[in-house]
Amino acid sequence: MLNIIWLGLIILSVVFGIITGKIPAVVASVTESAKFAFELALGLTGIMSLWLGMMRIAEEAGFVRALAKAIRPLMRRLFPDVPIEHPAMGAIVMNIAANMLGLGNAATPFGLKAMAELETLNPRPGVASNAMCTFLAINTSSVQLIPTSAIAFLAAAGAAHPTDIIITSLVATTFSTLAGIVAVKFLEKTPMYRLPKPEVSYDVQPAQ
Amino acid sequence: MMFSQLSDAISNGLFLLMIAGIPLIAACKKVKVYEVFVDGAKDGFQLAIKIIPYMVGMLVAIGMFRASGGFELIFSWIGPFFEKIGVPTAVVPLAVMRPFSASASNGILLDIIKNFGGDAHVSHLAATMMGSTETTFYVIAVYFGVVNIRRTRHAVPAGLIADFVGIVASIIVCRLLLV
Structure with a gap:
């Protein structure tokens, strides 16, 4: 899917660029975007290290596991392939909690950690597991409880009731998250996206 | 305030x-x-380095498409449909751009609020859309990048369905709750 979208974006931008006469801008955007991407990734390093360090402390103190246990029934239903005691569960819970609270720069490190932990349970390297897709569906549906930056924009523009959007966002985001979960659970069973039957060597789950 | x-x-x-x-x-x-x-x-650096190729790939393709005026073409195709169902066309760029770029969609939201004012229905609708959707392509590229996943299976369609439902729900909820 990403192959098609990526190629499509590049080919179409050349075609559109020729039609609209914006080829110089397209060419300039290539180097600019590449540089920006690198700076963005590098800029993440510090904050990523900070939160991963915090997370390790929280793990050692047993918070993460306690948090995962507290919402065990929900987690078990969402991620049936992940053992409840596995560190992946803790990282997933931390990521969703950080997203809900709007702590975006903490959410990314927890999310990347969760993916790395889920990969240790993945018998097929290079192929996304069901748990990974479910985790991403929840993540990409946005679970933020209070859209702080949007409220700040409205308030700055002199809105009388900028907080009106809290309730509308909450309702809309609930629908989008539910839709994401339903879609991911439905699609994982369709012939197009179903995982291949495990080969002999994959019968045994790798030891943790 | x-x-x-x-x-x-x-x-x-x-x-x-x-x-x-x-x-x-x-x-x-x-x-x-x-x-x-x-x-x-200690793991922070490794994680950040691992996602660089995925970020470069995704952001270059999106940056090229933006520069080519491709998004404007899509807006002009979808615009009339939004108009027909009574949704202000000003939110079309936001709805289209949202899954691709956080900075671009933030800029569009700010523009809408600046042009229509903080109390306008359009501004509230745009803010609600922003709050109920995510930069799906960026998240998928980076999160899968860190574990070298190349076959993303149903993650992209599921994420886009969630964004689409978020946008439709925003339109309906804003129409029902904010008059």
């Missing part, structure tokens, strides 16, 4: 609670906080 200060105070408070609270309680449980912190933080 009051609330944005309050929400700032809340997010600052939560931030500090985590930064100070986690080590404090852990120390009470006899965790060697600094050593453990450094040990965990």
Whole structure:
């Protein structure tokens, strides 16, 4: 899917660029975007290290596991392939909690950690597991409880009731998250996206 | 104004609670906080380096498409449809751009609020859309990048379905709740 979208974006931008006469801008955007991407990734390093360090402390103190246990029934239903005691569960819970609270720069490190932990349970390297897709569906549906930056924009523009959007966002985001979960659970069973039957060597789950 | 200060105070408070609270309680449980912190933080660099190729790939393709005027073409195709169902066309760029770029969609939201004012229905609708959707392509590229996943299976369609439902729900909810 990403192959098609990526190629499509590049080919179409050349075609559109020729039609609209914006080829110089397209060419300039290539180097600019590449540089920006690198700076963005590098800029993440510090904050990523900070939160991963915090997370390790929280793990050692047993918070993460306690948090995962507290919402065990929900987690078990969402991620049936992940053992409840596995560190992946803790990282997933931390990521969703950080997203809900709007702590975006903490959410990314927890999310990347969760993916790395889920990969240790993945018998097929290079192929996304069901748990990974479910985790991403929840993540990409946005679970933020209070859209702080949007409220700040409205308030700055002199809105009388900028907080009106809290309730509308909450309702809309609930629908989008539910839709994401339903879609991911439905699609994982369709012939197009179903995982291949495990080969002999994959019968045994790798030891943790 | 009051609330944005309050929400700032809340997010600052939560931030500090985590930064100070986690080590404090852990120390009470006899965790060697600094050593453990450094040990965990070591992974930060590796993770950041691993996502560079995926970020470059995704952001270059999206940047090229933006520069070519491709998004404007899509807006002009979808615009009439939005108009027909009575949705202000000003939110079309936001709806289309949202899954691709956080900075671009933030800019569009700011523009809408600036042009129509903080009390306009369009502004509230745009803010609600922003709050109920995510930069799906960026998240998928980076999260899968860190574990070298190349076959993303149903993650992209599921994420886009969630975004689509978020946008439709925003339109309906804003029409019902905000008059």
